[in-house]
Amino acid sequence: xAGVAQSPRYKIIEKRQSVAFWCNPISGHAxxxxxxxxxxxxxxxxxxxxxxxxxxxxxxPKDRFSAERLKGVDSTLKIQPAKLEDSAVYLCASSLFxxxxxxxxxxxxxxxxxL
Amino acid sequence: xxxxxxxxxxxxxxxKEAVTLDCTYDTSDQSYGxxxxxxxxxGEMIFLIYQGSYDEQNATEGRYSLNFQKARKSAxxxxxxxxxxxSAMYFCAMREGFKAGTxxxxxxxTGTRLQVTL
Numbered sequence: 001x002a003g004v005a006q007s008p009r010y011k012i013i014e015k016r017q018s019v020a021f022w023c024n025p026i027s028g029h030a031x032x033x034x035x036x037x038x039x040x041x042x043x044x045x046x047x048x049x050x051x052x053x054x055x056x057x058x059x060x061p062k063d064r065f066s067a068e069r070l071k072g073v074d075s076t077l078k079i080q081p082a083k084l085e086d087s088a089v090y091l092c093a094s095s096l097f098x099x100x101x102x103x104x105x106x107x108x109x110x111x112x113x114x115l
Numbered sequence: 116x117x118x119x120x121x122x123x124x125x126x127x128x129x130x131k132e133a134v135t136l137d138c139t140y141d142t143s144d145q146s147y148g149x150x151x152x153x154x155x156x157x158g159e160m161i162f163l164i165y166q167g168s169y170d171e172q173n174a175t176e177g178r179y180s181l182n183f184q185k186a187r188k189s190a191x192x193x194x195x196x197x198x199x200x201x202s203a204m205y206f207c208a209m210r211e212g213f214k215a216g217t218x219x220x221x222x223x224x225t226g227t228r229l230q231v232t233l
Binding site: 043106 | 119146147148152157158159160161162165167179206208210220221222223224225226
């Protein structure tokens with residue numbers, strides 16, 4: 001079974017530029033998550049999709065971050081314009097969602113450096 | 116207030132020894148789930164073990180066991196017979212606020228870096 005695919009693996013941009021990350025979840029997984037992991041911290045949820053609908057985006061900085069999940073499969077996370085504090089690893093995860101014990105499957109992440 | 120607290124930024128353990136990674140949590144929900152994930156240097160978070168709030172037995176998965184003390188709100192991870200490949204970051208996480216028909220949020224702690232030595 002193929003895992004969660006993310007690209008690019010690394011990205012370096014200057015502040016005020018825009019950047020996009022792509023995620024392909026495990027086939028059949030209805031729920032997709034984007035997490036931000038700043039160095040030395042645990043992952044923080046940015047947005048959660050159920051199929052192609054947003055379930056929770058309460059911690060997404062909507063003035064600069066946007067995300068979409070077309071046709072309930074692939075997802076794209078965009079930052080425009082980027083700030084220095086956006087430097088982090090962006091992790092995508094997916095799950096089947098059957099209850100409390102549902103485990104998340106993570107991709108390897110995209111490491112973003114904003115200079 | 117922190118939902119998940121991991122007070123050990125780093126731990127060392129000798130190969131073949133057991134090690135306990137601490138985790139305390141804060142919730143007013145009666146129903147919740149507790150998880151441990153491993154993050155090696157490759158970056159991918161890997162599920163290790165799950166404990167439900169109503170589970171009476173401590174969860175076990177191979178060399179991993181979860182020491183669940185509900186009254187103390189602690190969910191410590193015990194790794195037995197440590198191996199060099201266990202060197203990684205370990206994150207405790209909690210899922211709460213479950214409502215039927217919706218997906219609930221998984222909240223992570225700050226992690227503990229485990230280094231296994233020869």
